[in-house]
Amino acid sequence: MKKIVLLLVSTISLLSCNNKAIMKCSDEEALKLIFKSANLSSESYQNLNYLTENFQKRLACYPQGIEASKWAKGIMDNMELDKVFLQEAQVMNWKRGDQELGAIKFKDEVINVNVCALGRGIATKESGLEAKVIEINGLEDLSRFTKDQLKGKILFFNQAMNPELENPFQAYGETAGQRFMGPIMAAEYGAVGAVIRSLTTSIDEFPHTGTTRKAIGEKTVPVVCIATKHADLLSEKLEENPDLTFYFKTNCKNMPDTISYNTIGEITGTDFPNEYIIVGGHLDSWDNSGGAHDDGGGCMQAIEVLRIFKELGYKPKHSIRAVLFMDEEISQGGGREYANQARIQNEKHIFAVESDRGVTSPLGFSIDADQESFEKMISWSDLFKPHEINIFIKGGGGVDIGPLKDNGTALSGLLTDPTHYFDWHHSGNDTFDHVNREDMQKGAAAMASLIYLVDKYGL
Ligand SMILES: [Zn+2]
Numbered sequence: 001m002k003k004i005v006l007l008l009v010s011t012i013s014l015l016s017c018n019n020k021a022i023m024k025c026s027d028e029e030a031l032k033l034i035f036k037s038a039n040l041s042s043e044s045y046q047n048l049n050y051l052t053e054n055f056q057k058r059l060a061c062y063p064q065g066i067e068a069s070k071w072a073k074g075i076m077d078n079m080e081l082d083k084v085f086l087q088e089a090q091v092m093n094w095k096r097g098d099q100e101l102g103a104i105k106f107k108d109e110v111i112n113v114n115v116c117a118l119g120r121g122i123a124t125k126e127s128g129l130e131a132k133v134i135e136i137n138g139l140e141d142l143s144r145f146t147k148d149q150l151k152g153k154i155l156f157f158n159q160a161m162n163p164e165l166e167n168p169f170q171a172y173g174e175t176a177g178q179r180f181m182g183p184i185m186a187a188e189y190g191a192v193g194a195v196i197r198s199l200t201t202s203i204d205e206f207p208h209t210g211t212t213r214k215a216i217g218e219k220t221v222p223v224v225c226i227a228t229k230h231a232d233l234l235s236e237k238l239e240e241n242p243d244l245t246f247y248f249k250t251n252c253k254n255m256p257d258t259i260s261y262n263t264i265g266e267i268t269g270t271d272f273p274n275e276y277i278i279v280g281g282h283l284d285s286w287d288n289s290g291g292a293h294d295d296g297g298g299c300m301q302a303i304e305v306l307r308i309f310k311e312l313g314y315k316p317k318h319s320i321r322a323v324l325f326m327d328e329e330i331s332q333g334g335g336r337e338y339a340n341q342a343r344i345q346n347e348k349h350i351f352a353v354e355s356d357r358g359v360t361s362p363l364g365f366s367i368d369a370d371q372e373s374f375e376k377m378i379s380w381s382d383l384f385k386p387h388e389i390n391i392f393i394k395g396g397g398g399v400d401i402g403p404l405k406d407n408g409t410a411l412s413g414l415l416t417d418p419t420h421y422f423d424w425h426h427s428g429n430d431t432f433d434h435v436n437r438e439d440m441q442k443g444a445a446a447m448a449s450l451i452y453l454v455d456k457y458g459l
Helices: 002-015 026-039 042-055 063-077 139-144 168-188 228-240 291-310 331-344 369-380 381-387 404-405 437-457
Strands: 083-096 101-106 109-112 115-116 129-136 154-157 193-197 223-226 245-249 255-267 273-283 318-325 348-354 362-368 391-394 409-414
Touching: 026 381, 042 063, 042 291, 042 437, 063 083, 063 291, 063 404, 083 223, 083 331, 101 228, 109 381, 115 255, 129 139, 129 228, 139 404, 154 168, 154 228, 154 245, 168 193, 168 223, 193 228, 193 245, 193 273, 193 331, 223 228, 223 291, 245 331, 255 291, 255 331, 273 291, 273 437, 291 318, 291 437, 318 331, 318 437, 348 437, 362 369, 362 437, 369 381, 369 437, 381 437, 404 409, 404 437, 409 437
Parallel strands: 129 154, 154 193, 193 223, 273 318, 273 348, 348 409, 362 391
Antiparallel strands: 083 255, 101 109, 101 245, 115 223, 129 245, 255 318, 362 409
């Protein structure tokens, strides 16, 4: 009798949906299992802790960037995936050098302020740079001035991100021009240096860095970003004493491109092994923090997607890859090389999703695809509602997966709660303690669910 019962139980489990047989589940049940699997695991969260503590200086060209790639490969090597490999990519080669100095000076008063160089920025002279300051409210404000007025000065671009805008990414986009073009425009006006207000709505003492445009055949000047608290102070002091000077010293170096790696893990598809669905983030991060939200968290979510599928015994029809891109922060060499190799190897990429907006609570997806694929994804949106994932809108996928668009790949970006993202972004404040495990896991589950549906029904 016992034997019959056992046989019956095992036959039912063979025929029915359970967490070892997701293929037999309805879509609702499958998504439930995916979210449950993510919610019960701490593996990726612990890996993020390790990454942010042990590989803090992981710009693409830094030794720790390369070491982080090898470490991430090691994690995937232990997951019984079908393929795990490093993909060589040409990346930028900019090094910060010693920590920067910055000070407001007037008569005998010297106030030290927190500044840091921008990616691709150039060095000052060994003794630093000191000059009078003109405050400019964003690039457009430059037209108020003549070259004579700005010649020999340091331009202080102090346009603040608009805190009133509901979407801080929009506020960031509106002010990022002064960071990207500030030093080149300053040179054009005959100025000798540029100081850029950090792009964040928080008033803090962290310089929030980022990249500035590489000067090719144009002049540029040394540049630093300044913490918002100290930007406000400089502005205040300038009002009191327009003749004050600002001093800063940067030690960075621009060198010829070098080699780093994308890190890739794959579950090979059963029916269409040469058709790919990828989930990614970028493993490089700024060298002033552990890069927890930007974008260590996104990378650990990508690995988590594969872990979930392995745990649920999912055998995808298409090959599914986690891709940890390299060099997003400065020259996007990893993303370009990945798309390039896909073309060379004739790998058809049908769908790519990226998590690079912070691993806070997931809200939905922005989708960059043809109308038919977009509508197909919209038709699945009800399945996400029980998991509080409600937004499916047209919009960009992500910087790293962007080059795949030319290959005809449908792209998507995971949308997450943006409220505090820019409090951490590109600063010493982007630390592991600001990551919530449940939110991060839920984001991974949301991406796994979308991939599951794309794999099952195609686009
Ligand atoms: Zn990022």
